[in-house]
Amino acid sequence: MFVGREEELKTLEKLYSKGNFQLVVMYGRRRVGKTTLINKFIEDKKAIFFAAQEANDSINLEIFSQKIYSFFDIPLSAGNFKTWNDALEFIAEKAKKQRFTLVIDEFPYAAEANNSIKSILQNIIDHKLKETSLFMILCGSQISFMEDEVLGHKSPLFGRRTAQMKIEGFDYYDASKMMHSFSDGDKIKLYSCIGGTPHYLSQIDASLSFEENIKDLYFNVSGYLYDEPTMLLKQELREPAMYNSVITAIASGASRLNDISTRISEDTSKTIKYLNTLLNLRILHKEYPFGDNIAKSRKGIYRISDNCYNFWYKYVFLNKIGIEQGIGHTIADKNVFPDLTDYIGKQVFEEVCRQYLIRQNKLSNLSFVATRIGSWWGQDNVEKKQSDFDIVADNKSEKKVLLGECKWRNEFDDVKEIEKLINKAYLMPEYEKYYFIFFSKVPYTKAAKELEKNYTNLRLVTLDELFK
Numbered sequence: 001m002f003v004g005r006e007e008e009l010k011t012l013e014k015l016y017s018k019g020n021f022q023l024v025v026m027y028g029r030r031r032v033g034k035t036t037l038i039n040k041f042i043e044d045k046k047a048i049f050f051a052a053q054e055a056n057d058s059i060n061l062e063i064f065s066q067k068i069y070s071f072f073d074i075p076l077s078a079g080n081f082k083t084w085n086d087a088l089e090f091i092a093e094k095a096k097k098q099r100f101t102l103v104i105d106e107f108p109y110a111a112e113a114n115n116s117i118k119s120i121l122q123n124i125i126d127h128k129l130k131e132t133s134l135f136m137i138l139c140g141s142q143i144s145f146m147e148d149e150v151l152g153h154k155s156p157l158f159g160r161r162t163a164q165m166k167i168e169g170f171d172y173y174d175a176s177k178m179m180h181s182f183s184d185g186d187k188i189k190l191y192s193c194i195g196g197t198p199h200y201l202s203q204i205d206a207s208l209s210f211e212e213n214i215k216d217l218y219f220n221v222s223g224y225l226y227d228e229p230t231m232l233l234k235q236e237l238r239e240p241a242m243y244n245s246v247i248t249a250i251a252s253g254a255s256r257l258n259d260i261s262t263r264i265s266e267d268t269s270k271t272i273k274y275l276n277t278l279l280n281l282r283i284l285h286k287e288y289p290f291g292d293n294i295a296k297s298r299k300g301i302y303r304i305s306d307n308c309y310n311f312w313y314k315y316v317f318l319n320k321i322g323i324e325q326g327i328g329h330t331i332a333d334k335n336v337f338p339d340l341t342d343y344i345g346k347q348v349f350e351e352v353c354r355q356y357l358i359r360q361n362k363l364s365n366l367s368f369v370a371t372r373i374g375s376w377w378g379q380d381n382v383e384k385k386q387s388d389f390d391i392v393a394d395n396k397s398e399k400k401v402l403l404g405e406c407k408w409r410n411e412f413d414d415v416k417e418i419e420k421l422i423n424k425a426y427l428m429p430e431y432e433k434y435y436f437i438f439f440s441k442v443p444y445t446k447a448a449k450e451l452e453k454n455y456t457n458l459r460l461v462t463l464d465e466l467f468k
């Protein structure tokens, strides 16, 4: 079953409809669904799909030759192309007369096996392919390679791409389509622990409970996700040990540079280097209080971008010895599951609610079209304490703002919390019209629903609405 990717397919189709030469550079973490997306895109098109192997140059050229021959119905006895240049010139000649797509998947493998492929490609693009209607996709999983050696200004291919697409994991909404047999609450829990990587989501066993799935995937040595984040880290970094410490520090709650440095016992100048590498790899991202000037703000905090990493570094990495000794399931029951409400409440649910708003905003389902969506934290000068909004979305020119609170708790006084949210609006004084939104794991009380009826600018969102 193919899920989501509507935007990506729309982008590809739009580029394809231009009818001229296109070079789309597509990249994204392993297992994020690049190949599946490309296959969906080419399913109704004439296409040569070549996936480079982690092998030497002659093997890659041989496979490439065979793909070309089979596409043009040339008998294999014709022998392989002698060089990449010959193969690509052949493609260029054919592409003068007919429209087709050429996909080179896992491009870094081919380029690592033969360092001159990038220059050969550049030369052919400039002198031959540009005049054809070839639709070409170069795809790869090594983010640093694709950004530096393909898109980067030092690459021979710099400036040749007509579009670039970074493929991200699913948001909670698309991820939930891969777990339809579960309750809404379990869907959020699964997304919080596994994240949005389609391949990981495809490992969920619908016949097992949420807990059984998490135990099977993470808490035994043969579990599919037992070692996955470190294996991926090793692919991108030569010395992952220090990076493991940095990510563990963040997963355990440190989010500012100083706190992270203290936790890993390194000075801030070294820590910042590690953090920057992890930011470049998109394993981390930085968040700023809503409205801050990002270029100047000193309030940025570091967050782990993917829930699989977040969960793994918080609960699996530090328990590896126990898991290897065969007590993984007990650790999960005793130490992990009881902590999940806190983990989701503090680290995931807010993001899920923001994703919901981003989707609703695109569908024009909010009271106004928001031009910025984020969260805010800072000083409340009236109450003389730190304060925050889980959600802030605004339209500055219309002077409208939406303020929100997200509660992943089993019990709380909803009326009190809603009133608290409304009463904090003075912290955002620059608007004329205020709207409020509240998200809750558990159903609202009658009194809260009454409040919503009387206060037209207030919306109470229930868990099931997140999936509509």
Ligand SMILES: Nc1ncnc2c1ncn2[C@@H]1O[C@H](COP(=O)(O)OP(=O)(O)OP(=O)(O)O)[C@@H](O)[C@H]1O
Pocket: 001, 002, 003, 004, 005, 028, 029, 030, 031, 032, 033, 034, 035, 036, 037, 140, 141, 198, 199, 200, 202
């Ligand atoms: N859009 C999708 N809908 C449903 N399942 C998907 C989708 N995308 C990916 N998957 C699942 O994830 C698996 C891995 O996806 P895919 O091979 O496309 O990832 P990739 O980014 O090309 O990975 P790699 O870089 O490791 O080759 C697929 O076999 C499929 O099970």
